[in-house]
Amino acid sequence: MQRAVDEALPKLERWGRLRERVTIKVMPDHKSLEDAVRQHGLDWLRAWSRYDDMFVQAPATWGLAGATQPQINELLLHELTHSLMYQLASDRLGWSRKQIPLWFREGMASFTAEQSYRWVTLEEIARHLERVPESDPVQKPERLYRVDSNLVYGVAHYAFSFLVGRYGEDAVRALLSEMKGGKDFPEAFESAIGLTAEAFTRDFTRYVRWRGFRSGRALPRITAPQN
Numbered sequence: 679m680q681r682a683v684d685e686a687l688p689k690l691e692r693w694g695r696l697r698e699r700v701t702i703k704v705m706p707d708h709k710s711l712e713d714a715v716r717q718h719g720l721d722w723l724r725a726w727s728r729y730d731d732m733f734v735q736a737p738a739t740w741g742l743a744g745a746t747q748p749q750i751n752e753l754l755l756h757e758l759t760h761s762l763m764y765q766l767a768s769d770r771l772g773w774s775r776k777q778i779p780l781w782f783r784e785g786m787a788s789f790t791a792e793q794s795y796r797w798v799t800l801e802e803i804a805r806h807l808e809r810v811p812e813s814d815p816v817q818k819p820e821r822l823y824r825v826d827s828n829l830v831y832g833v834a835h836y837a838f839s840f841l842v843g844r845y846g847e848d849a850v851r852a853l854l855s856e857m858k859g860g861k862d863f864p865e866a867f868e869s870a871i872g873l874t875a876e877a878f879t880r881d882f883t884r885y886v887r888w889r890g891f892r893s894g895r896a897l898p899r900i901t902a903p904q905n
Contacts, residue, residue, distance in 0.1 A: 679704065679734070681747065682754035689755055689790065690762050693851060697765045700758065701731045711735040722827055725753055727760035729773045752791050759787040767857035777863045780819050781879070784831055785838025786850070794839075797832030800891045807887050816879045840882050845871055 679702060690696070705711040712718050714733045715726040725734040734753070737745035745753075763786055764773040788794070798806075806829060807813060815822050815833040823830050842850060849870055856866035867875040885891070 679737075679750065679754070682751045683758070685751045686755040686758050690758060692790070692847065693759075693762060693786075693854070694766050696758075696762055698730045698770070700727075700761045703731065703733050704736050705733055706736055707739050708735055719824065720827075725757045727757040729761060729764045729768075729770050732757050732761065752793065756787045756791040756793065759790040763787075763854065766851075766854040775862075776857055778857075779817070779863065779875070780823070780830070781816050781834040781837045782841075782863070783834075785834035785836075785841075788831060788835040789838045789842065793831075794835050796828075797835055798829050799832070800836055800886060801889070803829065803833055803836065804886050804889055807883070814883070816883060817876070836886070837879065837882050840885065841871075841878065 683702075687696075703714070705714055708721070708723070711723065711726070711733055712720065715723075717723060717726065723735075724740060725732060727733075734757070737750050740749070760783065763778070763783065767773060767778065768776050788797070803815070806815070813822070815830055816837055819830045819833070853863075853866050853870040856869050857863060859866075861869065864875055867878070871878065
């Protein structure tokens with residue numbers, strides 16, 4: 679576990695540095711992890727992070743053969759990105775009330791850990807939106823999170839990648855700084871990015887529906903909300 683932490687810390691510095699020590703608690707099995715974080719029925723869950731602590735299912739219990747060191751490294755980087763995000767955006771008392779949406783939370787963690795290979799492709803997301811046109815896995819992922827986590831995490835990864843591709847990593851750091859200054863996510867996003875979070879996610883959804891990714895570039899930047 680220490681080796682994974684050592685590998686992760688330099689990669690986290692693209693966003694900033696941890697302000698508080700993060701305590702890592704290794705749980706003996708999956709049930710213990712679910713009980714500790716009060717999340718049940720998520721067989722795929724291996725860890726859960728908060729502002730300054732992290733619960734990790736013992737790597738030896740990740741399947742019949744346990745986990746490899748690269749798998750542990752990847753998981754720890756993903757989870758430490760969550761803690762870093764919360765610490766850069768708030769303090770210990772306010773981080774959970776910042777209204778940070780799942781697409782941003784999981785997208786930033788997956789992007790930092792380079793986990794796109796784990797999730798559905800943009801083409802598969804586009805096909806999902808065609809099959810289920812009323813679905814909104816960006817802004818309303820709650821039900822899908824339990825029944826199709828692969829889709830939700832994929833959407834989060836690509837939405838965050840779309841954000842970085844269009845506005846750059848400095849904009850993400852500015853967004854976190856705006857939250858640290860007292861704003862909640864919706865207000866901070868509009869201040870740092872220049873449009874509402876809802877307008878951004880609608881644009882990302884259009885980009886996927888219209889398969890803009892086939893051109894190999896993001897759509898032109900939007901400077902005002904669109905309906």
